[in-house]
Amino acid sequence: MTFTAPPRRRGVLVRPDCRIAYEVTGTGPALVFAHGLGGGLMSWWQQVAHFAPRYTCVAFSHRGFFPSSAPEGGPDPKDYAADLAALVDELGLGDIRLVCQSMGGWTGVEYALLRPGRVKALVLAATTGSLDARQVDEATRARLEAWNAQHADTRAGLASRNILAAGGAAMAEQRPALHHLYSQIDALSVGLDKEAVRKRLYDQRRRHPADLAAAGCPVLFLPGGDDVVLPPFAGAAMAPLIPGARVASIPVAGHSAYFEHPAAFNALVDAFLAEVG
Template sequence: MPLATAPDGANIYYERHGEGPAILFVHGSGGHHAAWWQQVAALRDRFTVVTVDLRGFGRSDSSMPEFDGQDFPGDLIAVLESEDLRDVLLVGQSIGAVAALKAGLKRPDRVRGVALGHSLGGLSHPELTALVDADRAEAVKLPVLDRLLSKRFQEEEPAKTFLFQQMGTFNVAKMADLRNLAVDGPTIDDIVASGIALTFLAGEADAVLSVATVRRAHELVKGSHLSVVPGAPHSMYWESPDLYNEAVASIRGSL
């Protein structure tokens, strides 16, 4: 069982599959390494695909009484160092994208690019903060599952919907532990100065973060890239894996 050791001694579980340019996936609040089953199967023939459990999630260390989101970027860096990975694309899903961006900014010697999936990565910017807050105010009016998956998918794919709901039951850390990641978020200048290739990966039908908000972030972060997947919901990686995998492969190929 591969384990990396975080700076504070926490054991971080990860898996490595395939060969080729490296992609490391970072799960969101309800996921863990196994959430990427559709990505691993599709991409491992072309890429080195790394999946990880942040502390408190999946098979990583869950013994600590409290989980601080500020530690999550260090968990990712520990995996990069354990496997001596360089020129990596970090792909974060939702709140996990915040950890990915912070890890990338801390170790640009190992990270070539960061793809923010359905997230602005905790960017510190007053206009963007206001837009995200407005989107969230609309999203909370919906049941949690409806924010993440489309109604059509829930009706047509009841088994996959049930499995999606079960993913989070393996985790000790909760959404509140991840929220702390947004504290001391990077500025646009921080990102531009780092030289890291930043891509905003958005779903056209995302009920949590609107495409308009993501487009505005892309406009503000000079040199960034934007990939919008038609008709895709917030949990695009799960509901629309073929489109998602194609988008990720394209981002990796452009680096």
């Protein structure tokens, strides 16, 4: 039998202050991917190839991230959920399944709350988005403070060795070509002030974890055990406060398990989607 690749098309969504680039691949239920601070719509190449035979995969670049354009003053994460809502409406997707990495978690949590019941599955990979784990209890707050103090030096050490913390030491050492590709994707967003975006993200991490119950959607926290960017235990601390939340980790992965260990990542997402329907 002759192989036929899934259909693919690209487009641009015009917003009042910027343009959002997207790519649609495959057919079936809508599966949307929201990338992290070092990514873009190309970040998901290993997921789209896997899921497109069964899902309509939608990958987009957040405002300010290549090849989307940036509004004056740079992107503000408070606009991400509305951008996604406009894209979902433009494409006529209706209900969606949403896979979010790191920064994309802010998009995912806020979109799920913006449209309760419209997200059939929410994957928060290496992220808790706008949910604040410090509000769980004092023990979790103390653990977070200790973890952040410890890994600030780790991240500085990686930077001194020309290794992206979001990629991680293991990817750079064991799979240098993959780390190089990761770095190339990160570098495409020329002129973007990522530290300014990071500050805005952290300033908007204010929600109590229990707030996500209002979204009415199943949630999978999917951390990498060796993450040095965001604490891998945060999702597990939150999960008991969110109905329908569960945790599945990849112990040997860094911050970007979807890129570093795609087979394991895709299998866990597959199992979650099959479970929640």
